[in-house]
């Protein structure tokens with residue numbers, strides 16, 4: 470690890486130190502640099518495909534035909550993009566603003582205050598204030614700090630580790646998590662119907678009210694003196710079932726669509742929704758888990774609030790639902806628990822770093838990266854047991870059942 474990160478592992482400290490050149494650990498590989506451009510200019514451009522905006526005001530309409538049209542729009546976006554700007558989603562602007570104000574106020578605290586909440590992935594404590602540690606052979610780092618914690622179901626959330634300042638942090642975040650859980654159910658219903666399944670099927674398949682967990686990661690991207698060389702978040706797909714993203718209206722998110730990086734616009738009052746790997750697997754690839762990344766800039770701090778809806782780690786075997794599989798469309802994914810799926814991605818990532826295989830296509834390049842902080846122990850386990858991981862090619866049966 471670099472000396473700068475040893476003394477203070479926070480990117481905010483590094484950014485505030487007055488450096489003009491960023492440490493080499495933050496500089497992306499050459500072939501990736503060619504695609505990193507000015508995010509403000511990108512966001513202004515209307516050229517090329519755009520992330521769909523989906524209005525879900527009618528999702529609970531009493532008129533069945535109206536409701537089904539709304540379901541159809543959600544399905545189309547999930548099939549084509551796997552990501553969308555949701556508008557008229559039913560969560561008030563006031564509540565979203567409270568969440569934003571609370572997170573901003575936490576990050577506005579002095580570093581010393583925030584360090585009281587520091588996580589410790591080395592001991593498995595992944596919740597709390599943190600920064601990415603160099604955990605692979607390439608030692609590549611991201612230009613961000615974060616705060617990560619489980620927010621739902623409430624009985625699984627440890628409020629004692631949530632920020633105590635500002636005072637509204639806990640009430641605003643609890644309320645927001647509850648609202649998002651309701652929204653997740655509505656979207657899962659629409660997506661179930663979109664696959665020709667019963668309305669409650671996907672909700673059940675990802676663990677239902679008891680087992681589906683919501684984890685929030687507040688991403689804090691300081692101003693970067695060389696934004697053309699760094700990334701806030703490496704290219705990856707989300708492992709979740711669904712991810713919900715709020716941000717402070719500073720652009721940064723890019724999606725890899727049609728062979729190109731497309732910049733997401735800042736759509737007022739919207740929530741960005743990602744289909745994650747979990748739904749991609751259950752739908753046998755009909756819903757896409759899109760590759761995405763985060764750019765940084767020189768002028769403005771960007772903050773985003775990501776909430777990942779995840780199935781239980783061990784209790785459920787994720788595999789394409791029988792209704793999504795035919796002779797013509799064989800299973801694209803082998804059966805794996807959520808934990809095994811994450812381990813598989815991490816294993817592939819560490820292999821890629823070791824192989825230094827930089828010549829692969831962008832969609833293959835870094836999609837093993839995960840948004841979710843990982844205990845260091847897990848990383849070691851993954852590396853020491855590669856024989857348990859296998860990739861199923863289309864048409865093949867899994868040789869082992871986990």
Ligand SMILES: [Fe+2]
Pocket residue numbers: 705706707761840
């Ligand atoms: Fe993500």
